[in-house]
Amino acid sequence: MAEPDTFPATAFQRFTGLEPFPQPPVIPTEHPIVLMHGFGIGASFRRGGHLHKQAMHLRSRGVRAVAPNVSPYNTVRARCKMWRERLSHVLDETGAEQLSLIAHSMGGLDARYLISKEGWHETVGALVTVATPHRGSPAATLLLDQPDTVRKWITEMADWLGTHILEDGSANIRQALEEFTPNYVENVFNEEVPDHPNVEYWSYGCQAGKGTDIPIDPLFRYLNKYIHEREGVNDGIVSVRSARWGNYLGTVNADHARQVGLHSRLAASFDSNAFYTSIAERLAEEGL
Template sequence: MARTQPVAAPLPLDTSHPAPLLSRLGRRAEAVARRAVELEPMPQPPLAPTRYPVVLMHGFGALANLVQGGVLHAEAMHLRGRGVAAYAPHVNPYDTVAVRAEVWADRLSRVRAETGAERLNLVAFSSGGLDARWLARDPAWAGRFASLVTLSTPHRGTALAQYVLDRPDRLRAWAVGFMDFVGRAAYDAAPPHTEAALAELTPDAVAAQFDPDETVDGAWCASFAGRAGRGTAVPVSPPLVVPNRILYGLAGVNDGIVPEASAAWGERLGTVEADHARQIGLGIGAAGHDACAFFDRLCDRLRERGL
């Protein structure tokens, strides 16, 4: 009769030394543990300044001021964290292009005084691009802009502005009155002129003021369009659902405010798959667009060009 070999008792798990313990747990567990405690030698991304300061110019509308620091503030601070001299000033968005451009001139002069820079990189969102183009015509600013890159600027206007102005008197008065109220609350130093500002964004008005082929001498001029909602697979923020549908019927694919075709100007750099709000880090609902990463990549392009 065969003799049964005695079964050796399992060795006790040695927890006194981390290495044997991790070995028993297996390679995958060891990798997880190391990731949890391992330190990168240089965890911060390298500084990547541009040659000239970057000024982020906002567009029409003041509701975005509910965000702490205001429109594009978070994006400017993100760029500063990478070593870029970035600024995101504010002007009253419910005013005419000429008035806004005059205030922008003051803001840009402050940036130049603080940095000592001879030239500036302007990154202008929405109607801010029209303000920048208007200001660039001023001989006092000739040669002061190294670049002007626009994002969803209505270089050919937006039919949505005409749609609002064409509403019955009571509805138009309510819409304009609400925007005037917000404008006064946000910028009490300068009274708003919303209806005149809206009128300047209609396709006919923009065509009368700006040649879509006119660029800025001595500056790299380029543009991004935006699209979302109807005619795309990109979700749109709930507040822009109705404007997006209205504008789609009037002018085709759009980002909720500006038609995609209207945003083309200078060198076409592509289309941002995001609605008008998400392009600047706002919006409600599903995410999908990283505004800070977008401005990071844009600054990469500026550096590649020595700007």
């Protein structure tokens, strides 16, 4: 039992809950972090884009984080023309000489292309990919195999959205899907785009639905089953097998939408802010 003369002070301190440093610690990353989004129009459903919320959260932890937007329905080469401008802007704005990239889904293929084919190995110290289809995705093959009328409708709608969602937008979803297939990524892209020895390559895979006890968004259930039959555990778009690249850091329990903070009451709970924060902390620990 507390002494009579200290009890009021102790009770008051517990009531106020004040601490000397109530804010979470600053994450001392050496370089700015660029979050690179993937394929699709999820960005159009929320102000700022796919990874804007996560970038703003990282900024609250002292990280110079940026999440630019590029065309959601175009090829790696076309998107990389836009990424070059976006990354150059970040370098100019921050005065930094190097960047760390955290890339979701197709953004990881974009980043690999920039590093390997366009000389960004001199600027990028580390690339962390999250659910990137490093060996393609059967989902692309399935979409391309749809009847002509369905494929035409998807193509026209996606190309219109991709062209108009950004001032400098462009789109070519048919070619983008062709380059997203397992056959193309494994036999063409990976052969032409080798890793650069000066860059750290880390990766995460993600899982939900079939073969796991992690609930998945109903929108992904058919694709989840389709991919599971061909490549095993997946997140509704990309299998864990396809996502493994470089130094594999682990498998995350979240479907493809939850990884970028798109919520569904029917999918497993997942804190995307905490996840990207943990990556930033790891980069800081490595002096990046």
